[in-house]
Amino acid sequence: MMAASVESLGAPSRPAAPVRTGRWGGHPTHLAQQRRWGALMLSPTLLILGLFTFVPIVLTFWISLHAWNMLTPITKMSWVGLSNYTNLFHDPTFRSSLLVTLVYVVIVVGITVPLSILVGMLLYFPRVRGKGVARTVLFTTYVIPTIAVAMVWGALYAPSYGPLAQMFHAVGLGQPTFLSSPSSALASLAAFNIWQMLGYYTVLVVAGLTQIPGDLYEAARVDGAGFVRQAMSITLPLLRRTTVFVVLIGVINAVQVFDPVYVLTQGGPITSTTVISYDIQRTAFTYGLAGEASAMAFSLLVLLVAVAVVILAFMRSR
Amino acid sequence: MMSPRWRTRVSRWLVRAAIGVVILVPLFPVYWMVISSLKRPADLLSVPPTWFPHDPTFAAYRTVFQVIPFARSFLNSFLIAGTATLSVLLTSIMAGYVFGKYHFKGRDALFWAIVATMFMPPIVTLVPLYWMVQHTGISNAYVRVLLPWLANAFGVFLMRQFMMDVPDELIDAARVDGASEGRIVFRVVAPLLWPAILTLGVFAFVYYWNNFLWPLTILQSASQYPVVLALAQLLSYNTTVQYQNVVMAGALIGSLPTIVVFLLAQRVFVQGIARSGVKG
Numbered sequence: 216m217m218a219a220s221v222e223s224l225g226a227p228s229r230p231a232a233p234v235r236t237g238r239w240g241g242h243p244t245h246l247a248q249q250r251r252w253g254a255l256m257l258s259p260t261l262l263i264l265g266l267f268t269f270v271p272i273v274l275t276f277w278i279s280l281h282a283w284n285m286l287t288p289i290t291k292m293s294w295v296g297l298s299n300y301t302n303l304f305h306d307p308t309f310r311s312s313l314l315v316t317l318v319y320v321v322i323v324v325g326i327t328v329p330l331s332i333l334v335g336m337l338l339y340f341p342r343v344r345g346k347g348v349a350r351t352v353l354f355t356t357y358v359i360p361t362i363a364v365a366m367v368w369g370a371l372y373a374p375s376y377g378p379l380a381q382m383f384h385a386v387g388l389g390q391p392t393f394l395s396s397p398s399s400a401l402a403s404l405a406a407f408n409i410w411q412m413l414g415y416y417t418v419l420v421v422a423g424l425t426q427i428p429g430d431l432y433e434a435a436r437v438d439g440a441g442f443v444r445q446a447m448s449i450t451l452p453l454l455r456r457t458t459v460f461v462v463l464i465g466v467i468n469a470v471q472v473f474d475p476v477y478v479l480t481q482g483g484p485i486t487s488t489t490v491i492s493y494d495i496q497r498t499a500f501t502y503g504l505a506g507e508a509s510a511m512a513f514s515l516l517v518l519l520v521a522v523a524v525v526i527l528a529f530m531r532s533r
Numbered sequence: 534m535m536s537p538r539w540r541t542r543v544s545r546w547l548v549r550a551a552i553g554v555v556i557l558v559p560l561f562p563v564y565w566m567v568i569s570s571l572k573r574p575a576d577l578l579s580v581p582p583t584w585f586p587h588d589p590t591f592a593a594y595r596t597v598f599q600v601i602p603f604a605r606s607f608l609n610s611f612l613i614a615g616t617a618t619l620s621v622l623l624t625s626i627m628a629g630y631v632f633g634k635y636h637f638k639g640r641d642a643l644f645w646a647i648v649a650t651m652f653m654p655p656i657v658t659l660v661p662l663y664w665m666v667q668h669t670g671i672s673n674a675y676v677r678v679l680l681p682w683l684a685n686a687f688g689v690f691l692m693r694q695f696m697m698d699v700p701d702e703l704i705d706a707a708r709v710d711g712a713s714e715g716r717i718v719f720r721v722v723a724p725l726l727w728p729a730i731l732t733l734g735v736f737a738f739v740y741y742w743n744n745f746l747w748p749l750t751i752l753q754s755a756s757q758y759p760v761v762l763a764l765a766q767l768l769s770y771n772t773t774v775q776y777q778n779v780v781m782a783g784a785l786i787g788s789l790p791t792i793v794v795f796l797l798a799q800r801v802f803v804q805g806i807a808r809s810g811v812k813g
Binding site: 245248249252253255256257259260261262263264266267268269270271272274275278285289334337338341343345346348349350351352353354355356358359360361362363364365366367368369370371373375376377378381384407410413414415418419421422463467470471473474477478491492495496499500505508509512513515516519523 | 545548549551552553555556558559560562563565566569577578579580581582584623624625627628630631632635637647650652653654655656657658659660661662663664665680681683684686689708713714715718739742743745746749750760761764765768769774777780781783784785787788791792794795796799803806807808
């Protein structure tokens, strides 16, 4: 789709290539002027993103090859080669935070993606009132600051005077531990990420559903296919691109989780919620170990690129 | 056995019930936030919790402005998120136009390199970014926060996608009339793309208003804090239950700007985000 539209661009607006048609056509002063405008309009973006995105990526790698205490000047940095990486490999804390992050991502993506497809179908197919309200309400959670969301869910999770504990008690599920026990803290953090992000993914799913031609369902109905059958043989296969995109965004989003860990659990109880971004931030800014932190950060980047390549290859295949 | 008519009736009610759940689940935490902020300390301590405040009071809304520099933090947030949004709009419109309508060597490679950074978690570059901004010699806190926020990869992506839909004939006609490229972008093309611009504006405002990690890293004193940092401060100072009304009042006020901006632009914004997904 994207490639097609790139090719279909009209010839008259090609300032860099010789233009054959058009009244003002290939007049050299026009072309030179346009090229200058192009450079002028692109330069702020390239300058900012270059300086504050691309240069830091390279620097992260460079720092990861050194031992450097962030509280000292960068001139005190000393070369250690790949030893930060080899140390990481044997570091139980780093392994644990990778595992915690992985579990968190799997919980969040594993629940959000199927749920957003279900809710998306619910808000797209049936002709009943309230769908518009539901979509707006659902999406509103996405714009609330994560910090505020964490504060509210902290209150919801309160032990005996909290509403969720009360609900659990009422249906005979006993006294839930939520954020206070290592076995449930991570899942409790995942729960409110799902609550916050579901609306966003649902909107993407609904957008994907609108791309599926209606006459396919018409034909299926004529053939006597019921709702489940239609969902299995039309909706889900044709929604594949959207689904893969939602998985990709979901993984990227869940991997970065930081705010609720910082304000609610500080990585605990024990290390049950010490996710990778919290670990990196603490290593760098609390312990001052910039080299180690950069090695962790760069490893995360490499891992993510690998995951993204796999997901995108999955999208391209078939 | 149910007759077909009964079956459709039952499934209709099931769908209605499901939509009801989809509305209520997002609303419940917001409801809890509102009623908790109106409760008195004694009410907050009751076990089981009260689902409705017995004797509502707005006292917490006054207290929250006394325990943290909350008013100041609003000013900071509006200044930072507002400036970042304007700058992102400006840079993205210009870059989107060039990527969408110009042809030059390496254009697509450059564009996709920028898009790829959209997916990079900010934590990856936090250490060098902190060091770089520390060493720019700039002491103004707002400028330090804003430097990396003056352009945005998603903004460039979104504007380019919409720019490609603008007919070339329109741009050529304006060129024939002797309009400069700058005039074409801002006077001819941009007005056509107001839904996309509004979408990006809302997105950027929400993103920068809510951003926590970067201000936390780069800001040093509480008087420079944006709302989200002030809220975190509020939470860490007031961990006891009796202060939950104050914490909830703060969370509610702090969320209002993004909620209001979203609700005002809702229809256009949701469509714009949806299109960015379909086109991506």
